[in-house]
Amino acid sequence: MSRNEKLNLIVQLSIPSILAQVTTVLMFYIDAGMVGSLGARPSAAIGLVEPATWLIFSLVGAVTMGFSVQVAHFIGADDFAKARAVMRHGYAFGLCFSLLMLLTAFLIAPRLPMWLGGGIDIQHDAMLYFLIFSLIAPFHLIEYMSAAMLKVSGDMRRPSMMAILMCVLDVVFNYLFIFPTRTISLLGVEVTMPGLGAGVAGAALGSLLAFVCVALPLAYYAVFRSPILSWRQDAVRFVWRWQYIWNAMKISAPMALQYLLMNGAQLVSTMIVAPLGNVSIAAHSFAITAESLCYMPGYGISEAATTLVGQSVGAGRRDLCRSFAWMTVSSGMAVMAFMGIVMYVFAPEMIGLLSPVASIQHLGTAVLRIEAFAEPFFAAAIVAYSVCVGAGDTLKPSLINLGSMWLIRLTMAYALASRYGLRGVWFAMAVELTLRGLMFIFYLFRHLRKT
Template identity: 70%
Template sequence: MAVSDTLLAKIRGGEQITTAEKLNLIVQLSIPSMLAQVTTVLMFYIDASMVGSLGANPSAAIGLVEPVTWLFASLSSACSMGFSVQVAHFIGANDFEKARAVMRHGYIFGLAISFALMILAAAVAFPLPGWLKGGTDIQHDASLYFLIFSFAIPFVLLEQLSASMLKVSGDVRRPSFIAVLMCVLDVTFNFFFIFPTRTIEVFGIQIEVFGLNLGVKGAALGTASSFAVGALPLIYFAIFRSKILAWKLDKERFVWMWSYIRNAVKIGAPMAVQQMLMNGAQVVSTMIVAPLGNISIAAHSFAITAESLCYMPGYGIGEAATTLVGQSMGAQRRELCYSFSHMTVFIGMGVMALMGVVMYAFAPEMIGRLSPVEEIRELGTAILRIEAFAEPFFAASIVIYCVFVGAGNTIRPSIINLGSMWLVRLTLAAILAPTYGLRGVWFAMAIELTFRGILFLISLFRGSWMKNLQKE
């Protein structure tokens, strides 16, 4: 049995856990997720550089609809979390049979939701770039990219649902490995799908490489194909190989329980509404950036990709926080909830503060890898350096949000996120963009992330999110 499995069993068994064991558990659950998150971003970084080599217009076409692709992926994630949080609580209470029952409901209900999202996304694919005020020179490519992505939504949900189920059960290694594999496949598919047949030189040898020359469409097909391939082994691991969640462990016949659906909606609905409005805010932000021109659109998109290298470790630590707080809540361990929440938050802030320093120092190289266009490089470097100062507080908002999700409290963090985004970031961006251009938009973003992080820290320290737990 792995050390992490032993320590998680201590949580469920009511045993005392030392500070060193807590730190060990956080590290063991965080590291695989952090590596997977960083590898994912690195691969998207390479993905973006592949498209960037085609010029500013293809990059702008993808950047224009990218926030809306995040919206649909986030809605799938909200659906997944509605079930996985319940699974974490049942596992913490040592009720593995109910955990598996919730998991079955998640697959059935989740697939139904994913097909509805797929139909909706396909229906809006062609008018969408016009709604976002993209130029006519990029609208066609943007529509095709989004249309191809829409058909991958069921696979996106299956991948997210299976991965989240495994993670809350304590198995972070398999989903992390598959995340890395998906990224490698994405780059491989793009290598053949985006570019034409060409001759490349490897160790002084000329090799002819086949290519479909699909450009932006090839990037979309590569991403969709990687999700489809990655979802299948995750489903297999979750349903057949998990020590806790494998369906073969069930002794009783499956019975449909609407209470699990209602609980999932109670947990997931605030997250879904938040994601809709947060990504809606990203869309509005794109609409603020779009009139600044294709150079600004491309620099904005590339800088977001580059910045992801800094905040993905925060999400990795946040995933560990969700698992640890979720199982501690299920086990009714108030002291552990408090301890794990504070330790994960401060570790996340420290890691992302360091990453902020790295981002500031290497901003020219990070953007330079993504585009050969000098104007994009110069603008992207400037806005990344603005954002670097906000990274520690961005970490606080990421990890504390995950803590609250693990506790099943999704309303308050959703309100904080929405209020901060709509009232602070977008207001400031709309005011600053006409005068300061894209730099003004990112200055508004840095101020808002700092403000949001402070609000989350205040909410964490007040401790009311643990009100359903009795003092030990």
């Protein structure tokens, strides 16, 4: 393949995934904006437990990757029957795991807001949001597993379309569930808009229903309609093989441990921010949501990297593996450098759409502009890690992520928070992401030079 052909393939795989990632973030962005219109307290309630919801989603994602990487390798080797067998194991094991996550969430929910240092005024809403949002776990597993399997088979379009549909449905459902019944003016005509008026709980209910509406049709297509993955093509009886589970665990376990400790670090970061007050909690949460619009293109390119590197490894093409690795990393850095400029320039508008509170807007803008300088190196860390996942190498990259997060970010954030407040926490974040990106570039250079 020529360089232009490789670049064209990266773009073809990345654009649908980028659109899916961006629309997913827009879903959370719009959610945050709707809740933010209710005031600082509801926003702080969601912001307090949001890292805990990310933890559940991340662990489900780690389990999924253990199976999708194997499927990518088998597809690269043209062994579609084994790819489908791994897929069956993935659904069965993943659903059991997601139900375990759901049970754990229900057990810790009553005390979680208190453990995180939230005030009495937001603890009830935070608990309710976390409980309802946790119900998404099994549907997220179905949606994420189906999308991942289709992506590694080369079908980026359908998962991306369904992600966009989920965003639209989430906006509609949240609009109906968050706000009470009210009269609005539409083209000069007074219209009564029905609403549940559930506030914070309504935001979680809307997201839950959107996931349900997307997960089931996506799974149906992956299982029954996909030209490569459809189970109808299997002529022999399904046989359970623990080797597939073991192989998945060798890939997923380091990732799951990483996500557990990385999101645990996010929870510790929230505990550092919580004593700074509701305004800081809300500004911290909104700034993370706003920043995610800028780094989602990096995650979109990273999914293309996992697919291309995984299939190259399965086909035994080490030359393609090295080439796709460097091209995806450099593309991610270029795109996110541009997005960093956008974030710096439009930070006031990005935060302003999320909250009408002036103090939240001012603080959120300041921390976003601090973070903008780290975006290209954040891209290097995101895409290089996905390159390693595609190659089945997850242990050492996970250690890089963990060491950087716990030894650099949290220690700096704790030291700076008391003197510089939320700005100090985000300065620590920017420094850590820059150093992490440099470490991943160095690791990838050494690793690929040996292959």
